[in-house]
Amino acid sequence: MNNQQLFSNRVAILATMHQKERVIAPPLEQELDIKVRVTQDFNTDVFGTFTREVKRPGTQIATAKLKAQKALDFTGATLAIASEGSFAPHPSVPYIYSNREIIILLDKENNLEIIGEELSLETNFNHQVVANIQEAYDFAKKVGFPEHGLVVSCQQTANDSSEIIKGITTEKTLLEAVNWALHNSPDDKAYLETDMRALYNPTRMKNIEKATYNLIAKIKSLCPQCSIPGFEITKSIRGLPCGFCAMPTNLVYSVIYQCKKCGFTQEKLFPNGIEFADPGQCIYCNP
Template sequence: MATNSLFTGRVVVIATMHEKEKAIAPILEAELGVQCVVPNDFNTDIFGTFTRDIARPADQIATAKLKAKKALEITGETMAIASEGSFAPHPDLPFISANREIVVFIDMLNQLEIVGQEIFTETNFNSQSVRTVEEAESFANKIGFPSHGLVVMLSSDSLERTEIFKGINTEEKLTEIVNFALSKSSTGKVHIETDMRALYNPTRMQNIAKATKNLIQKIHQICPNCACPGFDAIAQRRGLPCGLCNLPTSAIRSVVYRCQKCSFQQEKLFPQGVKVADPAQCMYCNP
């Protein structure tokens, strides 16, 4: 089962309304030989918004799958791709914001679902309460405005979030909207945050492209048993031996891969290319 023969010449629907095709399409077309299209009038906001006025219906991967399947339903095609982003403290560095990007590829013809994902510390994700236009401008300067857009709302509290102004990307619009919002505020301040939609956030758009490259890598991982694409990791096993005392550490010793078609599994030792752990990672040598 050659990867190219499965996809070459076929149409892939990119489930987006925020111009994500600019990041995704060139990679897919170059690597898989497909033709990318975007559905007309496809409202992805029904699957959740970064401004929290519409909640995400499921977790990140499940929501991306819902987007992709809806795009297939609308267009009648057999392949789709959808991405879903989130912003939260980095799992290993909690004082740093991180952008986790999920890219889901669905092929109904071959019954494939393959997920690419990456976690990036390259993000301008931020927010602040401001009392003046000057404070808003100071915040804007820190987040890469005007190439990166802004959102202004009367309050970050979901119960008070009656008016939301998105896609602010000029100084004139920022001044106008902040003044208007302050005139309506009962607290003398308004909430300002980065617009994390891809078309208003070039940094996130770059991260979506990187996650798409990870997806391509996953697609090209072929099952040794049945040659199906998407031979992906399902578990990590810790216990890499300490280089000094040889006792097991918390460092990763192996990764287990499984095929979604035939369920064949394979354990690959030393995925990071090292056979012993630094003694600094050992609870006995470095308690």
């Protein structure tokens, strides 16, 4: 059985209200013949908002899975897709924010769960407290406004949506929102941040597209034992030998692939295409 047999001409419900279908649907339809549909009246904001007035119910992956499962329950479909984004300091590059995008495919018919992801430094995620319109304009210019939308609030932690104005994409609405916030703020400040919802953030939308292609690559990776999609890397083993002294380095020597369905594992040596590390990466040759 191959991925075409599993997914060809099937309808997948995409759990979104922020136009993610623009970058998720085309590659899935082209590569896997999956017909992506967005269901109406499915409110994904109940699973958390970037503006924090609704807390996310679990981890990033757990929330994406919950969205997809609820989409299955809501529509009665057997195939669902959901994505979830997060923004945090990069795990290996200090003081720089990164965008991690998760996209999950749940196949109820075949009891499959496959996750694609993208970790990118490409993000305009930012926020600033301003005391006047000029400061607001300066911040807006820095984060790519008006192509990227903004959010304005009258206090740092909004209690509900009535204290937030989202989706600001014109100078007129920015001016009105900042004046409103300054007038209603308890400290005479306006709180600005980038609107990280996909439809207002083209940079994030590109990362969602990259995560989708990662999902497709994993779906196309079939288990050698049972031919089920989703044969993916579950562990990296470091210790690539130094090209000069042959001592192990911190670079990846091999990776372990595992099938979620049958449990079959397989080791692949030199996944990055090199058999020896540069001596500059060796703690013995370059202490």
